[in-house]
Amino acid sequence: MATSEAVITRMDVKDVRFPTSLEAHGSDAMHTDPDYSCAYVIIHTDANDSLAGHGLTFTIGRGTEIVVLACKTLSRLVIGQKLSDVYSDFGRYWRKLTSESQLRWLGPEKGVMHLATAAVLNALWDLYAKLENKPLWKLLVDMSPQELVSCIDFRYITDALTKEDALQMLQENLSTKQTRECELLNTGYPAYTTSVAWLGYSDETLSKLCEKALKEGWSKFKVKVGADLADDKRRCALIRKHIGWERKMMMDANQRWDVNEAIDYMKELAEYKPWWIEEPTSPDDILGHAAIAQALSPLDIGVATGEHAQNRVIFKQLLQAKAVKFCQIDSCRLGSVNENLAVIMMAKKFGVPVCPHAGGVGLCELVQHISLFDYICVSASLENRVIEYVDHLHEHFKYPVCIKNACYMPPQNAGYSTEMIAKSISDYEYPKGSAWQQLIMEGKFQTP
């Protein structure tokens, strides 16, 4: 555990945005023009070690200023904290942030407030790992079961997972975890790509990117669907033409359909043999996902969701209702590592593989740590498990992800890989950064 007696003295929050809408990167049936962005938090202490915690939460443009303000409002619960008080009972501190007696009315544990909570806690986890001079995944792997469960707030999930369940689960894997750590250091954690088939891409771009990805060794490909059935069929056929039928194809509707619409639509797309359909309907609709899962099971199409599941209570129910075959955690929508630990242990208990959502800004950098820990200490299996990969915006990070043979290679630098390059932050700070001033001057974006 952290030994520092340092006290948090300052928290800076930045609104950082990238103009990805200009080239339709990230476009889908509901989010047609995302400008990948983040609320970015830097936490400073009074220690003379020059270490700072960097954290972020992912957004897609407009409204990032609201999350930034929410982070600033949370700062009164952060500044003045002794680090050892945070890290020695991290679950208690997590509850302090998420259950503040007046702020919880604005959620609780959902939407803007929970995104802001994630940004702040991601920065605290980055600092924690830096203090221990380890990459975050290794910090987690080296923690005792007792230390790990002390990071989790079990409120509202004890009917599915108790602290004792979690302890037992972690203890069972202790004797074999060294082997799995070595394995991952050698081969990495399997990934799939979402970069070839954004909804706004032309068929030509799609074909070109498919061929490029095949050459790079990718074997699992995700395609955005849901805006137009005929268009989807053409695009799916085109992808199958390139990747064949042995490789896996996943489909992602990004919440476009009602429950029965999802079932009908997917029956039409079943001929392209999707491994899963992701976000077929409202992320809040547990029973709807369960109905879709049941209807599509005979077609051998699994349901995947989670990137918009607001907290562990939604994941708990998705698992209880057998609504998901693939559990898609998110490093920035859930309340940071703490809540992700709760979800991956619930998923283990229910026998459902965790396949994290990634992409955006920094999501790949962050979530790889959780999956590495998951395999080494919780799931002990790679079956049906893949991390999403999108090849954008990594150049802005100090320690970008390293992909080899379509696998995430374990990060070696201390921290949570959250830290962006200082120049990227200042260039893309919205709207005053030089990149935005230029884009506004060129008439590509309006003055906010």
Next chain:
Amino acid sequence: MATSEAVITRMDVKDVRFPTSLEAHGSDAMHTDPDYSCAYVIIHTDANDSLAGHGLTFTIGRGTEIVVLACKTLSRLVIGQKLSDVYSDFGRYWRKLTSESQLRWLGPEKGVMHLATAAVLNALWDLYAKLENKPLWKLLVDMSPQELVSCIDFRYITDALTKEDALQMLQENLSTKQTRECELLNTGYPAYTTSVAWLGYSDETLSKLCEKALKEGWSKFKVKVGADLADDKRRCALIRKHIGWERKMMMDANQRWDVNEAIDYMKELAEYKPWWIEEPTSPDDILGHAAIAQALSPLDIGVATGEHAQNRVIFKQLLQAKAVKFCQIDSCRLGSVNENLAVIMMAKKFGVPVCPHAGGVGLCELVQHISLFDYICVSASLENRVIEYVDHLHEHFKYPVCIKNACYMPPQNAGYSTEMIAKSISDYEYPKGSAWQQLIMEGKFQTP
């Protein structure tokens, strides 16, 4: 329908807070020190009729500034709108606000963004009713079934309620609605009181308020529970001593318990014969509420929830899962009248009575309109139906609620009763209003 060709020219947003924490008004097991507040919106047009739409969403102090900013961010979707475009296809405009391609990432339809959406839309409904020179409930009552369903976005609920279902439901009641309107104008809509037993009140205060409420004719009383079992037993026994066993007592845990904890705790409190237990656990836990409902059914204790149910998708599932015996809509957490219409029609279809959440700032003023409409046009029954009443802060409203014999009397003034007195807004605007400057000077609150 509205005929105005007016265009929205300006939207003012205010942070208005009242220092209710000083006397423990509103205190419960999770919200120990609320300062009842709101993000307050005023919408102006270019018409020369001097009418403005006033709307609000309820908050409890810290963080209100975040909702205020979210309202300001939404204003780009409001300013410049022609009123007739909004009101002629209100469901479409509702979706425009809630599904904006970048902002929806911050929800969708939940937390800060949805609270802000409610404030904006409440102002638009207030303006709509003023333009028609009717109180809002009467505007709704006089709409045709077709006009009413055009206000609803049926996305994500068609597996429970289709537009055709809703139309049929409304048409069935057309021939008898006049009778029910007359009835309500004479006798009002039944209410219950939450004012006697806030968690922070002493036994002496509680006894005094009970006796006062009995004299005023109240027959249903809610008590806050969940912080301490022995304390709750003493308080419940005390209330029963005052009100006897014929009058109804409801209990409210404000999300304090895990699922099994709720069941165990309520078995202990069953001897006081609660009519319902409200918010026993996380507002996101549909399956948890269903488990609690099933366990408490043999004890004849119903489950009530909804004031923190973020949108119609959660209500849909609570109804589908038989998780609630009382459906507690909220005029400020749901997306205004539009989404409340969807929920009360789903509740009707599932045979569950709607008993709105009220209190706070303005919730009583607003939600009475929905319940009046519910009885006249949808439920056509008053059985097991009551609106919550709390006797605070009404003096700040231009058209405060009128309670007679423990019933809400139908408002007669044009609008949604949302409009606050100008002096109250300026005195309590946080932190620059004179009331706050005084409180800060007296050392009762810190400088923000």
